Amino acid sequence: MAEHATQDLLRFITCGSVDDGKSTLIGRLLHDADGLFDDVRKDINATNLAHITDGLQAEREQGITIDVAYRYFASSKRKFIIADVPGHEQYTRNMATGASTSDLAVILIDAQHGVQAQTRRHSFIVSLLGIRNVIVAINKLDLFGFDQARYKAIQQDYLQVAAQLEIPDIHFVPVSALHGDNIVNKSPNTPWFRGRTLLDYLERAHIDRSRNDKDFRFPVQWVNRPHADFRGYAGTIASGRIRKGDAIRVMPSGVISSIDSITTFDGELPQAEAGQAVTLTLNDKVDVSRGDMLVNTSSLAQMSDRLRARIVWLSPTPMNRDSDYLLKSTSQELRAWPEKIHHRIDVHTFAEQATDELQLNEIGLVDFGLHQPLVFDRYKKNRRTGAFILIDRMTNATVGAGLIEQPLATSPALAQRQAPEQAANNLHPQPPRISAAKRAEQKQQQPAVIWFTGLSGSGKSSIASALDELLTAHNKHSYLLDGDTMRQGLNRDLSFRESDRRENIRRIGEVAKLFSDAGLITLAAFISPFREDRQLVRELLPEGQFIEVFVDTPLEVCEQRDVKGLYAKARKGEIRQFTGISSPYEAPEKPDIHIRTEEMSVEDAARVVFEYLLNQVPFKKQ
Incomplete structure (x- = not known):
């Protein structure tokens, strides 16, 4: 035990194409290196060595590896953690997971088939993930009589x-x-081979583990407040080291403080380093939350709401510019969307190919926009803070793995949010000489924004148009804002991905606010699927001027109507991110008016809204 305590640890992955013999090789390595418990050894023979790592019933039945299998063993020189990963292309995500924490890769090649597409793909991922030590094991040479020419080829x-x-x-x-x-012992069948055995290479492999003490990175996972007199920030140190009294900066806020204590379950420590789970307390009362990162003041992390990354796509549903995802990096989670897909990699030639989407298991270079700034490092500088995963917001499935190459220029919107005081100092709106109340009095009505929300085909625009006619007949000043009309003009630069759909509603809300200031009754008919966006528009207006009308029509009824043929196209996959089919709709929880179009005509629905206005909004008599 004392001898093992002083040995260093090597994490390595075995990868390659399907049926190359990865699990059998690991089983043989563990067997011949005395890395098996007695109860396992007695049940294992040369014909079922793969069962040592293939523990799932489906793996044993099919003779393939599906999930990542981790095994630990030790020799007289080094301790090892092995990640045996699948060779099937559909399980590339599992391979990338196993490689992400490895120091070395053992790539198997079946002598019968030579270098295959999956060999190339796995090698590319190994290189992409920063693994610089590779052992290529050319397996099944016994089938060729250990022919040296086959090995050399x-x-x-x-x-x-x-x-x-x-x-x-x-x-x-x-x-x-x-x-x-x-594997463990030199073979008499290869007298022409002058190199070492696999185990010997594993024991001697030089792994650069020089500690990066300069770049302290501490993602905050949890604010620990057991009582009023203690506030600590819990997490695992991603890189660097920290001591009591060291100055730190909280990112993204930029606030500076210093370390008061480093606490663990066993008590306080004078210092801590990468890999240790600790709770840090600060000498100042500052606002720190989960997702923030503590860094040393002499070496700041990057921060931007736009970045460029290498992506390994892991989902059968392609990545495209119309999609939004949840990006998770360290303890940070935020919305992200592809702004530009530069290219994908042809795994046969490693050539860069232009594309507008990434398919399952493809690797590409993508620019992302983020709804708020991410704190990170370039992957080549810091593997822990330079990597992320992408999560489908509807299914919660992991759909992509990303390695950050560089930050991109911060968007103007974020720059304004990051310096609100400066922005406010540079903006000087012209105060109107005619007030909103005066304009309303001129029109002899109380302005309002009637916001119709519901699925496509629910009848929003039809009801809004009928209400517009009804208001005009009663000498009221109204104006109808329709989704298609806005998309053809003011918002024609926006796509239908989630971020642009949110921007679409934000702009419409600003227009509706201006119309309301002008004293008009504004009728806005938009799907507006997200509660958060509708609430944003409500908050733009004075109390009582935003009236939410939920046009409640079942999806199957909307599909039956399908006046524009949009549902049919969405079902065929011709329209991506279509509300109700491939994108969610968040129904209002407490709408001001709830209309069920199955139970009333368009005219009756318009009359319901009109009567609500008469009762709730004080129209002035002419």
Whole structure:
């Protein structure tokens, strides 16, 4: 035990194409290196070595690896954690997961098939994730009588692949995982091979673990407040080290403080370093929340609401510019959307190909916009704070893994949010000589914004148009804002991805506010699927001037109507992010007026809204 306590730890991954023999190789390594418990060893023989890591019933039945299997063992020189990952293309996400924490990769190549597409894909991901040490095990050479020419041919093929990647340290080993040749012991079947065994390479591999003490990064996972006299910030140190008294900066707020204490379950520490889970207290009462990051003042992290990243796409549903996702990095979670997909990588040639979407298992370069600033480092500088995952907001499934290459210019909107005082000092609206109340008096009516929300085909625009006629007949000054009309003019630069749909509603809300200031009764008919956006418009207006009308029509009825043929196109996949089909609709919880169009005609519905106005809004008599 004392000897093992002083040994260093190597994490490595085994990867390659399906049926290359990865699980068998790991089973043989554990068996021959005495890395198995006795009860496991007695049930294992040369024909079922893969069962050591293939623990799922489906894996044993199909003879494939599905999930990542982690195994621990130790030799006399080093401790190891092995990640045995699937070779099937559909499980590439599991391979990327196993590689993300590995120091070294063992890439298997079946001597029968040589370098395959999945070999290239896995090698590219290994390089992308910053793994610089690779051992290429050319397996099943026993089927070729351990022919040196076959070994050399595959070696040259792989070197051509590696020449296009950032893998500076590569070693090759001819092996037979089934029979144990060159796994732990040198094989008499390869007298021509002058290199080491696989285990010897694993024991001797040099892994650069020089500590980055300069870049202290502490993502706050939880604010720990057991009582009124203690406020600590809990999390795991991502990089660097910290000592009591060190100055830190809270990002994104930028507030500076210093460390008062470093607390663990076992008591206080004078200092802590990367990998340790601690609770930090500060010498100042500052606002720190989950998702914030504490960094040292001499080496700040990047911060932007736009970034460029390499993406490994993990979902059968393609990534495209009309989609919004939840981006999770360290303890931060925020909305993100693709602004531009630059290219994808052809795994056969590693050439960059222009595209407007990423398909399952494709790798591409993408620019993202974020709804608020993300605190991060470039992946090449810090693997922990430079990586993220993308989550589908409807299914909560992980759909992509990202490696940040660089920040992009901060959007003007964020720049204004980051410096509100400066923005306020530079903006000087001209005060009107005629007040909103005077304009309303001139029109002899009380202005209001009647906001119709509901699914496409629910009847919003028809009811709003009928109400417009009814108001005009009663000498009221009204104006109808319709979704298609706005999309053809003011908002024609916006797409239908979630972020642009939110911006669409924001702009319409600002227009409605101006019309209300002018004394008009504004009729706004928009799907506006998100409660948050409708609430934003309500908050723009004086109390009582926003009237939410929920045009409640079942989805199946809307599809039957399908006046514009949009549902049919959405069902065929021709329209992405279509509300009710591939994008959610958040119905109002407490609408001012609730109309069920199955139970009344358009004219009756318009009359209901008109009568509500008569009762709630004090129209002045002419």
